[in-house]
Amino acid sequence: MPLKQRVFGFNKAASFIIFAPKPADMKKIVIAIDGYSSCGKSTLAKGLAAVLGYAYIDSGAMYRAVTLYLLQHNIDPSDQLAVASALPYITIHFENIGMGNHTFLNGEDVEEAIRQMDVSENVSQVSIISEVRRAMVKQQKAMGLQKSIVMDGRDIGTVVFPNAELKIFLTADPEVRAQRRYKELKDKGVEVAMEAVRRNLAERDRIDSTRADSPLRQADDAIVLDNTHLTHEEQLEKALKLAEAARLQTANESVSL
Secondary structure (H helix, E strand, O other), X not given: OOHHXXXXXXXXXXXXXXXXXXXXXXXXXXXXXXXXXXXOHHHHHHHHHHHHOOEEEEHHHHHHHHHHHHHHOOOOOOOHHHHHHHXXXXXXXXXXXXXXXXXXXXXXXXXXXXXXHHHHHHHHHHHOOHHHHHHHHHHHHHHOOOXXXXXXXXXXHHHHOOOOOEEEEEEOXXXXXXXXXXXXXXXXXXXXXXXXHHHHHHHHHHHHHHXXXXXXXXXXXXXXXXXXXXXXXXXXXXXXXXXXXXXXXXXXXXXXX
């Protein structure tokens, strides 16, 4: 069925078209989306999940929630022993509220709080701690046991789901990423200088790519999708075609076994 025939609504808040799911005539799969900060991973993942009727898991939000807990309790993110000791007191889950997922930290909706600059400035430092990564990866792997999920992050296709049926590595021009992040913050009423956003993204890229535990890298079998010059709708359409091809291939492989 042509893509345009499946359109049934437009989500103004997220700025992407939502498509009606196809009948469950293809195999359920895991879709892993990796990439640098502010590449639009979450927007794409949410769109794909809506199209396919899959669950969406924002792995980055989990690390942000841990970071927020540490800041709220005056725990130095650089004190790895103190951070590890705090992990048993942190419970994270997601709920679908309105038109999107919300992150809950110990029962409290923290979706807006985890997107603030103070969290952004500390999350990479927290995410490099091995104990934190192991705790989050364990939860993420459990979420994928039933398939039918879309998860985005930085090590989803390489560490969390190395056998995911579809891996997408999302990328965009650094300046475009900075502009997107700046607009996102301004739209939320956060006052920040453009240069501060550029520095923050550059530092997060450096930390994410060079950390010893689960560094950001493109999986060998990942498909690169550069969205520098793509609209949300165009990006979603390309990714949906990849997802449908992966589902069909998985179904065919099952039949041939």
